Amino acid sequence: MESYRSHYSKDVSSKEHGKTITVAGWVEDIRNIGSIAFIILRDRKGTLQVTALKKESAELFEKLVNIPRESVIAVNGLCKKSDKARNGYEVIPKEFEVLSTAETPLPLGVVDKVESELDTRLDNRFIDLRKQEIQAIFKIRNKVIAAVHEYLTSENFVEVHTPNIIASSSEGGTDVFKLKYFEKTAFLAQSPQLYKQMLMATGLDRVYEIAWYFRAEEHNTRRHLNESTAVDLEMAFISSEEDVMKILEGLVQHMWKKAGEYKEELDILGKQIVVPKLPFKRVKYDDVIQKLNKNGSKIKWGEDLGTEEEKLLGDIMKKEGHEFYYITKYPIEAKPFYTMPKGDKYSRGFDLECKGVEIASGSQRIHDVELLKKRLKACGLNPKDFESYLKAFRYGMPPHGGFGFGIERFLMKLLDIKNIRECILFPRDRTRLTP
Numbered sequence: 001m002e003s004y005r006s007h008y009s010k011d012v013s014s015k016e017h018g019k020t021i022t023v024a025g026w027v028e029d030i031r032n033i034g035s036i037a038f039i040i041l042r043d044r045k046g047t048l049q050v051t052a053l054k055k056e057s058a059e060l061f062e063k064l065v066n067i068p069r070e071s072v073i074a075v076n077g078l079c080k081k082s083d084k085a086r087n088g089y090e091v092i093p094k095e096f097e098v099l100s101t102a103e104t105p106l107p108l109g110v111v112d113k114v115e116s117e118l119d120t121r122l123d124n125r126f127i128d129l130r131k132q133e134i135q136a137i138f139k140i141r142n143k144v145i146a147a148v149h150e151y152l153t154s155e156n157f158v159e160v161h162t163p164n165i166i167a168s169s170s171e172g173g174t175d176v177f178k179l180k181y182f183e184k185t186a187f188l189a190q191s192p193q194l195y196k197q198m199l200m201a202t203g204l205d206r207v208y209e210i211a212w213y214f215r216a217e218e219h220n221t222r223r224h225l226n227e228s229t230a231v232d233l234e235m236a237f238i239s240s241e242e243d244v245m246k247i248l249e250g251l252v253q254h255m256w257k258k259a260g261e262y263k264e265e266l267d268i269l270g271k272q273i274v275v276p277k278l279p280f281k282r283v284k285y286d287d288v289i290q291k292l293n294k295n296g297s298k299i300k301w302g303e304d305l306g307t308e309e310e311k312l313l314g315d316i317m318k319k320e321g322h323e324f325y326y327i328t329k330y331p332i333e334a335k336p337f338y339t340m341p342k343g344d345k346y347s348r349g350f351d352l353e354c355k356g357v358e359i360a361s362g363s364q365r366i367h368d369v370e371l372l373k374k375r376l377k378a379c380g381l382n383p384k385d386f387e388s389y390l391k392a393f394r395y396g397m398p399p400h401g402g403f404g405f406g407i408e409r410f411l412m413k414l415l416d417i418k419n420i421r422e423c424i425l426f427p428r429d430r431t432r433l434t435p
């Protein structure tokens with residue numbers, strides 16, 4: 001065979017009728033009814049029927065029908081219109097080559113009707129991803145990330161890449177992975193927080209990064225990963241956190257709109273996209289607590305919202321007609337050390353929630369070095385551990401702010417996926433380190 005593939009399944013049309021073509025892919029199914037056999041061949045675009053007739057060549061027929069399912073083959077043959085074939089065409093094989101034989105039994109079915117456990121699927125992710133509905137999630141993921149670049153470039157943001165091996169924890173908490181860095185101890189970045197802020201002192205006054213978050217959180221939930229991805233953004237010369245929130249809601253709307261253009265994938269997933277209207281509702285933290293308490297929650301002022309409170313708030317807000325809403329004016333004690341205070345008790349920190357799940361959080365930051373040191377100490381951290389970060393605030397640092405926006409959380413909400421592990425290729429959670 002000269003080339004293993006001259007056509008993809010879906011590209012075959014009336015132009016190919018009566019011509020010899022080569023198709024290649026995975027053997028999804030074989031139906032042998034004695035004198036005739038139908039081999040369903042799958043490639044990245046879909047499936048195509050290869051129809052083998054015993055009377056044409058008994059030898060070729062026997063070899064073809066005995067290929068184990070999910071083996072990779074290339075078939076050269078005559079392309080013909082066919083009313084009975086799934087996509088209107090079939091290939092009558094002249095010759096074929098087995099490029100890779102699949103072992104039997106398969107650890108996971110590709111087109112089986114029975115649903116497999118998520119763990120079995122993740123253990124065999126390379127087969128799981130052969131299913132078109134699973135591939136659709138990642139094609140849409142690719143599309144929304146492209147939309148991030150498109151939108152932020154149009155808003156004059158510069159894409160940057162900052163280190164993931166760092167000397168002090170980025171979020172200040174204990175949920176940090178330690179590692180040996182030659183003679184020193186290093187950490188995996190919980191976010192690019194310190195670096196994106198340092199960049200505000202450079203004149204690159206609008207930056208973003210598609211970032212990796214490494215978080216040593218012990219809990220195993222359906223909305224947490226230990227390694228996740230996020231859109232991280234920082235912008236200078238803002239007059240308040242509102243400037244940041246405007247960019248974030250514009251970005252979310254653009255991503256939603258662009259995802260809606262992936263009709264084929266959305267059809268496979270049975271989803272319809274309704275683009276949200278702007279501006280998103282803003283609800284003050286105090287009002288959130290009131291709403292929650294009125295609806296039976298025992299949450300106290302000053303506490304951060306847990307999963308249950310977020311869900312309850314999602315229901316309350318839905319009744320009021322809002323799927324997207326910002327929680328604003330958080331108490332300072334519920335926010336990280338870099339958050340700009342507002343008066344004694346409050347802060348300029350916000351969360352963006354979508355249908356009961358936090359998808360982003362951000363704030364205006366402290367740009368005064370003395371206040372920053374005070375807040376570090378108040379949060380139980382040692383300013384000495386943050387010296388190289390603090391230095392960037394001593395020689396001219398403009399007012400600035402930004403946000404971190406979880407890509408997997410976004411996909412969960414966009415596609416109504418219940419478990420975040422479905423939204424990343426090879427999830428890392430409390431117990432999973434392979435594949």
Ligand code: AMO
Binds near residue numbers: 213228230232233
């Ligand atoms: P925060 O910790 O709230 O803020 O994270 C920002 C967003 O990242 C996503 N996210 C996660 N997704 C999956 N699994 C996790 N374990 C996880 N942790 C966070 C969420 C969340 O809203 N530096 C600040 C952001 C900023 O102020 O710029 C930060 O990291 O969608």
